[in-house]
Amino acid sequence: MTVIAVLGAGKIGEALLSGLLHGGHAPGDLLFTERYPARVEELTARYGIQGVEVEDAAKRADVLVVAVKPQDIDPVLDELAPLLGPSSLVVSLCAGLPTSLYERRLAEGVPVVRVMPNTPMLVGEAMSAMSAGRHATAEHLAVVRDLLTHVGQVVEVPEGQQDAVTALSGSGPAYFFYLVEAMIDAGILLGLPRALAGQLIIQSAVGAAKMLTESEEHPVLLREAVTSPAGTTINAIRELEKHGVRAALLDAIEAAKDRSEALGKAHES
Ligand SMILES: NC(=O)C1=CN([C@@H]2O[C@H](COP(=O)(O)OP(=O)(O)OC[C@H]3O[C@@H](n4cnc5c(N)ncnc54)[C@H](OP(=O)(O)O)[C@@H]3O)[C@@H](O)[C@H]2O)C=CC1
């Protein structure tokens, strides 16, 4: 079995480790590095996996998954530079950071694959997009695809699309959580108990997601089927249009893409 080391086991690193365990990976095949001993102990207690130093991770793992914040990448690259060679495989989950950054800072020939996953990998429902760096071959991509398939769906995209992917599916779950939160608040406004409002909205979200994935229908047709003539839904839709919700979503997602680009540009020199 491939040994995978996650460098920086925060939100997404932990989601990947947990998803891989649920997907059938043995705890002994998973390693992680973390900054503080308390976090190492917490993760070891929770999952039975071993926290190690970077040097150990580089020696023992077939795949090194970098999952620190983009702002924390410099010391990680400094640590990795003397430890890795062309037989290593680096997978970067970091928003905005191009494979060229790794290629510039690591030894010649180290293969790098850039991946943008999302947190539903915790429940085996991630949407991940991967792009090969200059030294990553079809076999490297196959290894990464196999790993990500254990925690959800995977697509391959040109690296030039990764900032847009980050804005859409990387950040995407947050937009849905935000909508659900706002809709539960609407239930409170209408006088429903919070628990009931939560149940009504969350099951509606699950049902709508299932219809989106299982029916062959376009979202517009699914929405139209809910929108009865002179009924309730069209009154709500009019308010959404009046408040520019569609335009707000376009602007919001474009702003997320701009931020992803800026995170990459900050590491250009
Ligand atoms: N959260 C998400 O939904 C997604 C995140 N990503 C990407 O994943 C990366 C991590 O994001 P996220 O998980 O949210 O962030 P977190 O801050 O939760 O996780 C990063 C972890 O790395 C640790 N860390 C920092 N420096 C080092 C180091 N030198 N050695 C070992 N561990 C270190 C941090 O410790 P400390 O807390 O002490 O700083 C933290 O626990 C980012 O680059 C982000 O763009 C990609 C897709 C989705």
Ligand SMILES: O=C(O)[C@@H]1CCC=N1
């Ligand atoms: O907010 C962020 O920067 C990260 C990247 C995608 C999702 N979370």
